[in-house]
Amino acid sequence: xxxxxxxxPHVWEGPAHPPPVVLALHGRGGxxxxxxxxxRVIAPGHGVLAPRGPVPQxxxxxxxxxxxxxxxxxxDSFAARRDELVGWLEAAVAAYGIDRPMVALGFSxxxxxxxxxxxxxxxxxxxxxxxSSGYRLPPRxxxxxxxxxxxxxxxxxxxxxxxTPAMMDAGVRAYAAAGARVEAFRYPGVGxxxxxxxxxxxxxxxxxxxxxxxxxxxxxxAGAA
Numbered sequence: 031x032x033x034x035x036x037x038x039p040h041v042w043e044g045p046a047h048p049p050p051v052v053l054a055l056h057g058r059g060g061x062x063x064x065x066x067x068x069x070r071v072i073a074p075g076h077g078v079l080a081p082r083g084p085v086p087q088x089x090x091x092x093x094x095x096x097x098x099x100x101x102x103x104x105x106d107s108f109a110a111r112r113d114e115l116v117g118w119l120e121a122a123v124a125a126y127g128i129d130r131p132m133v134a135l136g137f138s139x140x141x142x143x144x145x146x147x148x149x150x151x152x153x154x155x156x157x158x159x160x161x162s163s164g165y166r167l168p169p170r171x172x173x174x175x176x177x178x179x180x181x182x183x184x185x186x187x188x189x190x191x192x193x194t195p196a197m198m199d200a201g202v203r204a205y206a207a208a209g210a211r212v213e214a215f216r217y218p219g220v221g222x223x224x225x226x227x228x229x230x231x232x233x234x235x236x237x238x239x240x241x242x243x244x245x246x247x248x249x250x251x252a253g254a255a
Contacts, residue, residue, distance in 0.1 A: 038081050038118050041066055042126060045077030049129040050240075053119070053147075053155055054080035055140030057163075059091035069135055071229040072159065072236060079122060079132065083140070084111060094143040100192050101165035103142060108168070112146050119154050131156035133236060137224060138163045138193065145205070149176045157181035157239065159232045161224050162193045164201035164214070178209030181243075183235045185228045187220030 041062050045051055052073050054065035062082040069078040083092035085107075094115075096107035123130055134155040136144030141163020148158045149171055157180060164184030182205050186198040195216065205212045215231050 038084075040081040040122070041078060042080075042122075043078045044126070045075065047075040047077075049076065050131060050133045051077040051079055051128050053132040053134045053144070054078055055094065055134065055136040055143050056080070056083065056092070057136075057138030057140050058083075058093040058097075059087045060137070060140075061091060065135055065137055065140070065224075068137075068161070068224050068229050068232075071226075072135065072233045073133065077128070079119075079126070079128065081115070081118060081122075083143075084114065093139050095139070097139070101142075101197055103168065105168050105170060108142075108146065108171070112143065112150060112171075115143065115147065116151055116154065119151075123154070130154055134158040135161070135232075136163050137161045138222065141165070142167065145177075145182065146171045148180050148182070149208070150174060152176045152180055157236075158183070159236065160184045160201075161228060161232070162186050162190055162222050164198040164205075165193065166197070166201045166204040172204065172208040175209070177205065180210045181239045182210045182212045183215070183232060184212065185215045185232060186217070187222065188216050188218040189220060190222045192222045 052069040054069045056064040062080045066078055066080055083094040085093040087093050095111040096104040132155045134144035141160040142165050144158045147155050186193050202212050202214050
């Protein structure tokens, strides 16, 4: 990439198969490398674009925006960082020749950014896979109406102390109220992580929804709650 946007550290793996490319957004304290293995499982050969979040965290790693508490972003920081990400993505799409829209994959803090991106710019990412990140978005991020008809899947652990079942349920209701087509998976005994079962269910969900949207037969993902 060239220009100012080239300064964002990122991973790019070009696709070997037709779109969509996976946009992978790591969690708080993570890096651009964290979700690449999961993206390869969820959409093998489809390509991965994984940027690093802009907000440094102590003692290490990065985040996508400032927050007041877990699942409670600073709205102004959230909006500003979302707009920065949009600008960077537009440059990356042009530089790498990426077919849009992508599918946004986010973990925790990155999942909130993934949902906000789909709401604001469904032309860049028109569906989202939210791993341990079905938090309720602030009302101002749902207001534009971009989630209407969009595909969202939320996958969360039943023993997650940072993304509790109550938080997940509230987020699922909020996404549905905003018009999204939401599916949810809960995994008993699982904490704040991504398991193989979650990645496999996300892969099945993505394949099924892409086939359905393309006019093929819908295949319900196994284990949908």
